[in-house]
Amino acid sequence: MPTPRTGSPLALTVLALLQYKPLHPYGIQRLIKQWGKDKVVNVGQRTSLYRTIDRLITAGLIRVRETERDQAYPERTVYEITDVGRAVAREWLLDMLAMPKQEFPEFPAALSHLLMLAPQEISDALERRVRTLSEALAGLEAEISAETGHGLPRITMLEAEYLRVVTAAELQWLRSVVDEMRNGELTWSAADLVAFAESPE
Amino acid sequence: MPTPRTGSPLALTVLALLQYKPLHPYGIQRLIKQWGKDKVVNVGQRTSLYRTIDRLITAGLIRVRETERDQAYPERTVYEITDVGRAVAREWLLDMLAMPKQEFPEFPAALSHLLMLAPQEISDALERRVRTLSEALAGLEAEISAETGHGLPRITMLEAEYLRVVTAAELQWLRSVVDEMRNGELTWSAADLVAFAESPE
DNA sequence: AAAAACTAGTTACCATGAAACTATCCGGAG
C-alpha cells in the first residue's frame, strides 16, 4: 500500500480534521470554512474533497465509521482516521514545512512577458493589482487583530501572518516598480528587445 | 470559438515565443530553458506542452506553418501565431497582471496544521526550510547580478526581482518565527487547543 | 566500444478544479 507520494493541502487538512473528530464530507467542508482554513485550502466545490477521501480510503489512512441516515436527507458517511493516517499526516506535514515545493504561480510567469505590452499598459495593470492587493492585505490584518482580540494563541494564525508578510512584500515591490515606471527611472527601448532575443545565453 | 477562459502560464508563454518566431514544440521547450523561463513556467515533461498546443490550435490562436522532416529524425511540426492569438495573448497578460488569482500553495496550508506537531519538530523543520530557501535566494541574486553585468535591461528580469523579494520576505519571517520559538517567546499549551476547537466563530 | 545526453514525440494514468445537476429541507419575505 504505497501511500500517495504527494500529500496535497486538502488531503492533509482532511486528516487533520478527522484527528479532531470523525466527520462526514460535508462536515469537513463546513469545519474548513468555520475555521477560516478556506483561505489556504481549496474546498470551493466538494468534487476534489470526495475524490481526496476516496484516495485516503484506498490508502488506508482513513476508514468508514458509520453511515447515518437522517430521514429523507441524503446518506452521510462518517469517516475516521486510522493509526497509519495519523502517522502519515505527521510525515506529510513535516515534509511540507521543511522542503519548499517548486510551484508555478501565474504572476511571475506573466511578468516575464512584459515586452509584449506598452509601458502605459503595464503600469495601469500593475496599479490595478496594487489596489486589489491592498484590500486583501487590509482584510488579512483585520482578521489577525480580530483573532488576537479574541484571545486566540498566535500559533493558530501563523498562516495568516505568513500571507500578510508575503503580500506586504509583493505590494511594496509593486509600488516601487509602478513609481519607477511613472517617473521614467524604469524604461527600455525596442533595441533592448533585439539584444535580448539575440543573447545566446 | 470561445477562447479558453484561463490563459495558463504555459499557454501564454507559447504565444509569446511564437510571436518572436515560428517554432516546433521541442524548440519552444528549448527556448524556455535557454531564456531561463523554466523558473516560472513548468515544461519539465513535454506532455502538457503538446496538450497546450492542441488547445491553442483548436482555439485558433496558433496554426501549423509547415511539417519538416530532417531525415531519420522524428517529424517536427512548426507552428506560428495567428492575429487572434496575438490579441488574446495581450488580453491574458493584462488580466494576469492586474487580477491576483487565488492560488493555494502548500506551505501556508501546512502552517495551519502546526498543532499536530511538537514545538521542537516545528522549529527543526522550519530551520531546514530556512537553509533551502537561503540557497535559492543566493541563486536568484547571483542570476540577477550576472544578467545585470551582461548588460540586459532591467525589464527582462522583473520576474527574478519579484521572486527575490517574496523569497526574502518569507525567509525573514521564517527566521523570526524560529528565533521566537527557540527563545520561548512563541509558545502554546494544550489548553489553547481546546479553546481553539471550542471557539464557535 | 559503451554510456550518457540530446532530439522528438506518444501513451497512460492520476490529480485538480470548475460547473452544473439532483434532491430535500428550512426560514423568512411577501
Next chain:
DNA sequence: CTCCGGATAGTTTCATGGTAACTAGTTTTT
C-alpha cells in the same frame, strides 16, 4: 400560504495539469 434563497449532501462531466515511462534515432563523452 407560497415562493425564494440558502443550507444539506452528493454526483457527473469536462478541461487542465503533472508524473512517469516508452519508442527510437543521434551525437557527445568517457
